Amino acid sequence: MVHYFSSYFAKNLIFALAYFLCAYVGLLLAIPPTSASPVWAAAGVALAGCYLYGRQVAPGLLLGAGLAQFYAFFDNSSTHNLLESIIIGSVVSLAAFAQAALGARLIKYKIPANDPLLEDNRIFWFLILGGPVSCILAATIGTTTLLLFDAISNHEYLLVWATWWIGDSIGVLVFTPLLLVMIAPPRALWRKRFTTVALPLGFVFSLLYGLFIYGNSQERHRIAAIFEQQTTLIHTAVVDTINRFISINSTLKNIFNSFPNISEEEFLNITQPLLKEHSGIQALEWIPHIRYTERDSLVSFQHGPIVIYEPDASGTMVPVQTRPDYYPVYYLQPYEGNERALGYDVSTNPDAFAAIQKARDTGRSIVTGPIRLIQDLAFNISAVIYTPVYQHAILPDTVEERREQIKGVVAGVFHVSDQIAMGLAKLKDIQVQLDIHDETALIYSNIPAHKPHTAIPLDLQLSKQIPILNRTWALNYYPTNDFFHQQMSWNVWWLMLAGFSITGLTGMGLLMLSGRTLKTEDLVKIRTLELEREVAERKLLFKEREAHNKILQAIIESQPLEKIFNLIITTAESIRPDMLCSILLLDPKKQQLHLGAAPNLPAAYHAAMPIPVGLDIGSCGSAAASGERVTIENVHTHPSWANYRDLAKAMGVSSCWSDPIRASNGDVIGTFAIYYVSRKSPDEHTRELIDDFAKLTSLAIEKKNTEDQIVQLALYDALTGLPNRRLLLDRLQQEILAAQEKHNSSVILFLDLDNFKTLNDSLGHRIGDNLLIQVAERLQACCRPEDMAARLGGDEFVVMLSGINNSDTTAEKMPEFAMRIAQRIQSSINEAFLLDQYEHHVSCSIGIAIFPQNGLSPEELLQQADTAMYTSKSSGRNSICFYHTDMQRRADKRLEMEKGLKRALDEQQFVLYYQPQYNNKDQQGLVSAEVLLRWQHP
Template sequence: MTFGFAMIRTSKYLFLIGLIAGAYFVSGLLGQMLKVPPSNAGALWPPSGISLAAMLLLGKRIWPGIFIGNFCISAWAFGFKEESLIVYAVTGLGAVSCALAGTYLIKRFVGFPNPLVEDKSIVLFMLLGGPLSCLLPPTIAMIAMSLDGIISASEIPVNWISWWVGDTMGVLVFTPLTLIIFAQPKHIWRKRLASVGIPLVLANALVIVFFLYMQEIDQQQRQQKFKNQVITLSQALKNRIDGDLHAINSVRIFFMGSDNVENQEFILFTKQALSPFKEIESLTWISHLSAGIGNIEFTSILNKRITDYSNDQQVFSANPNHLLKGDFTSSEFGYLSVEGDKVILVMPVFNKAKNNEKLLRGAIVTRISIDELVRESFNELNTADSFFTVSTSKGAENQKKIIFSNAGDQSTNKASEEYAFSVADHQWRLSFYHNSVLENSRIYWPMWWVLVSGLLFTSLLGVGLLILTGRYFRTESIIEERTAALLQAKNAAETANNAKNQFLANISHELRTPLNGILGFTQLLQKRSSLPEDVKKHVNIIKQCSDNLLTLISDILDISAIESNKIKIDIGNFDFELLLDNLVDVFKLQADEKNLTLIVNNEVSPQYLKGDETRIRQILVNLLSNAIKYTDYGSVSINSSYHNGNLVVSVGDTGCGIAQKDLEQIFSPFVQINASDFVREGVGLGLAITRELVDFMGGEITVTSQPGKGSIFSVSLPLPISTRNQYGAIPDQQVKTERNTAMRVLIADDSEINLLLLANMLEQYGCVVDSAMNGQEALQLISEQDYQMALIDLNMPVMTGLELVKVIRSQHNPLKIAAISAYADEHKITEALKAGFDFYLTKPLDENKLIKILMDVREEKQIIVRGPDLIKNSSITPLSW
């Protein structure tokens, strides 16, 4: 098993090394496309950047892949020469040393893995991995290549610089690209794909395309320059030969026009006519005897001294009969032969006979130096870097013979350009060759500047984009941290708010439970006629104090619901006149207690409006309560009107008034102005709740006040007119009891006080009451008796009210059930109604609402009762107050 795992690890490692070597070699081919002579290294060397990134990501263990890849690409570039294997190995070690040095420096001074978001980290990363580490490969390579004789000492600077620039550019461009794809943390590096990677690739591609285009243009220009030089040199040689032939032909014409030519005359004439042509070494006159036999008559030596001429008979090189067939009126005719580095031109001279037949008189033999001919032809021309051969041939069957060459070994290659022309009876051909060695040794500065400047721009673009994205990520990180902190604070605030709401709900529950007993038994005592007057007064005081405490509890729950955005509005038809009369009846007693005059002016013409009666009552109660509370003498007035679909109610007083600076502050929760000067009841929630309710209903509340003179609060609410006005007023349903029909009612509560209170209330109205202390007892009684109504407390031991009603509804029992609870929050109300309760009554119980439920159940008809203490389940979504 261990051996098998070792084999798998080894196979994976070898595969990784092969992958790195392959990537190095393939990317090296791209670099070879971008090399500029005289260097064999490209001005952009992608393998250096890829190898550095690979070693940073995978560790030092991948160095064999870098070595193998560099060895192969070096052998490819230099032609797989066996004698240079050591050089290839040394350059491979140079590439490995570059990657190792860059990795060490980056990990030592920058750290890796690193998202590179700090400006300093980015600059250090590029400097250490690029220009600094890339000093090693060219230095090592130049030493090895100079020792091996591949380059000379004069070639080292150019090759070193080009090698260093290529490696540096490769790191600056391809290391970021590789890290974007493979580096950690991925959530940062991958985001740079669009902002850094794509712009780098596009910029690099544009530079490469532009470089290749410029390279093609440069190649075409050099090719055209070469062609132009070929034409110029060829034409110059041809023109020189034509001049020689023309001058020699003038001598021939001289002989043709003279019957007898003396030696001195011949020498004088030829020197005068041919002295400008330094390539013509001598001219010899050979007279014709017979059968191709000639005799040298005399020789004119031009520019050079020629010896060893004899007067022995000489044999013509051409058949006289063949020469007779030529057209000798042209200077282009003659017979040509090559002897060593000399061209021998034989030009026959004829005399005309009487019958116009040609008679061979003799021949002029001219010796021309080929080297001098070429030198004189190109005397004033630029022949630098020109490598060519001059060859001659005669007829299709003869092979060409090279008579001049300065091409050296290049003549074995195929000629790049050729130019041919005729000389006498021969065909001369000039063959021109490119000197690859010379071309590769020349520095093409324009190409270098184009490529290096483009790559430098790309590199700086990459660094700049890395810095910009790094700053963006830093900003984003700060924003995320602050957002997280804000979210944590928000969650903490919400938790605290929820805890507060839960606390308020619990406090409300705990306060409502004893209040239920206090108010309930107070109402029972108030109905007793046998109580003395002073006791009734005490009972009324208890009732008033309990009502005030209940109002305070309701206000606290309302402000909590408003802050949690859980307030609900229930739209319905209501009688505004009746609502106002009820309020006046209540607050007239309070005004009388303080000897205040309550003035009412109602100008609302429609009797019925459409809106939330309970919330409107709450708004007016708060305004009237504040007006009476802060008025010690004078009056409180109520003015109401309706116009343009808006109900406008103003409550004025002659109280202490409010300073201008405090007009906005009075609507803040738990705020009382001048609390030290005017000690009043309450906790400062009334006006805050009032404004929130008005805003929620789309209305507006305003206040005008003068300290010491009083205040006027005005409320405008958009309320449509109810359709009930079209049919006249519907008389209110009176709360009556029908004692002749006894109802059997079950009450369940774990509090004996609540059971006693409910039993007394129900028995006063002729109900037969059974009681249970928990849900299990209640369920047992329901299974044994036939009840018309059940009043169930939610919080009970053994079985809660919610569990009880779910069991009852699962048995398809149609019993009417009302939930009784001290919880007045929306969540509890909704939960109870969804569980199966028909009604929801909050403690303290309102006796009138309880009797209305009994009447509804008894008469088996639907009634609509809404209030802060009652919710009736129906087909519509239940609303809470």
């Protein structure tokens, strides 16, 4: 078990599972409808994790707490409740973790970290601060959150808060000692407490837990029986109410059968007693079957002639269209509130007419589904019962006869909510709510739209059905929040609470007794081990300081980086003989790691260079990409080493840790890695050691970079990065000596941009600088690796063409070679430059000097090339001139010829002539033509 806790991810996973499982067990003991439990073991798990591992297990504890609380408060009955359950779960889980972190912080403030808890006062403060004191936090936040979201009422606040606080406190008093016995350091001491603390404490708790589960189960069965009893009362009341209403329709039908010609006044007298007795009735109606020829004969003694009407598309009542049959509302009671229904042709409502047709064809009463009444502008959910009345008060045998002899229908109209409310009004002290569905449609519900959360709902729910004539209503019954509070018996809970409290105090007592027993025995061992450890640490520290100073001395002396790197690695490996080290350097593009030093790693490691930079690319590639330490205990199974497992086998290593090497500005410039033959994880001292050597490596690199920057500033142009005059003169001197020794020739080209000052003054120095940078890039592109391009200042550049080890640079071939390179440079400069998204054209004048024929001094060579350049510029710019007189003449002549030919082509000075050629024998046959090209030179 200890091995698993050595892994960061394993620790978090174990603590997440432990918290969730303990919370689940606690929820089994929770008191509905909240999640407050008389014993919350998860609080003990969280405190133990925060105390022993701190932030290392924070993700696991937060995950476990989040899952537990979301499980406890999850309610997807509506979007609103789902959102509230997420909020409550998040707040409570954060409060639970904050409570554990607070408890661990208070304990560590009062008690040293990893204390074995052998002293009575330390045991007391540990359990008091981690339990009752810190547990105030989660109880207060959690209970207040439940109150704000109406999960509990105001008068329940103190009881729920006390239950929560006591449950968390008992969880700490009982389960924190159990976990400390299993995983706390020092293991030698805590392991001895297993039989004296863990076993008796676990036995007592298990016994009490079993008793409470049994008692709680009995209590839940009792509450379920009460709920079923109340549900039966409500169901019976609803059924009786609906049956009485159906019987009213039967009564009216019998009256119409007995007295065929009932007048409107008689209908009024008949229905008045029924309406008084059943106040939930919306209307009682007589709806005769009227044929087209009879529709103008309807007269009411109270309301005069009755016009049969129907609603148009806008809802306005208009006279009915012509059709063979009508079913108008003829008699109507009560009239008040139902005025719009008088004369309304019910057959224009598809749902109502379908019910009338079914009643007519079957001879039975038929009830509609949820229907909108024409007179109800409030859109209440209503239903209508239609009962057919036939001529001669006899039910015809066939459907055709029934359709022919139908006299009309008696209609009973009611609002569903009124009927249900009338049935429920007779019941007292009922804490049950219900909803009613007609098929899939909801037709009644007294459940609040915003149903409060019930974290522990007991799963109380009953579903029953009521057959209503041709339809079936489904009734679903649920307990209200007050149901649990009124029916819950607290006797069992108080008894178990007292038992768990005694168990918690027992845990404290067992810790104190075992601590006293182990104190004397282990104290001597601990002191001895500490003394030996201190001596070893001092020796190691002295060795480390000595090695550290030796490395610093090498850095101060500016020894080569490779030597310093090797010294760092050999020093680290001498301090820890079981490890192998390497230093890898990050390239300027931050894409690859190159070998800095690895003197004791095998050739296979060197052959694997360079290593790409990226997440999940080995240890070093990942560390360079993330900028964080990467610790891999098993390179043979870790996914980051999937492409390097063969390399690991060849190296014979199993573990690898890599630290990023950072510059003073925080940028990653390399990695420092250590390898182990066996699987290991770094301890604190090893982490500090690696960090120290990584910093020394960074110091050496930065010192070398600083020295290189000084050289760069002294010998290179700051704008273009080209060698400056100083470096050029030094290189020229070396080239002159080499040329004299090998009897070869070399060349310098002195280049000046034409009209650069005009461009610089008109467009600004920024544009001018950009142009100079691009010119430098083009010059470098025209040079060979052994050549040098330099900037003297302003717009003056020099290109040195080396003639050493080159067959084209003999004294005879050098002028031609120099001209070819100069023309290449001139062509490159003549191409358009893109400056601020605009194209600009620039030319240059080039002067050429060949050495050593033209001089031996670098300054003389520059002067000669400069003179040739000015000669070139004075001859019309964008020209090339040699300094040597003879070569200058030949080169100038050839150059002039080339320019003349180019000008002749541009100005069409060439004329083409064809001279025919005939056979000499007969002078008649044309055999060929001679082509002549003449240059009409101006």
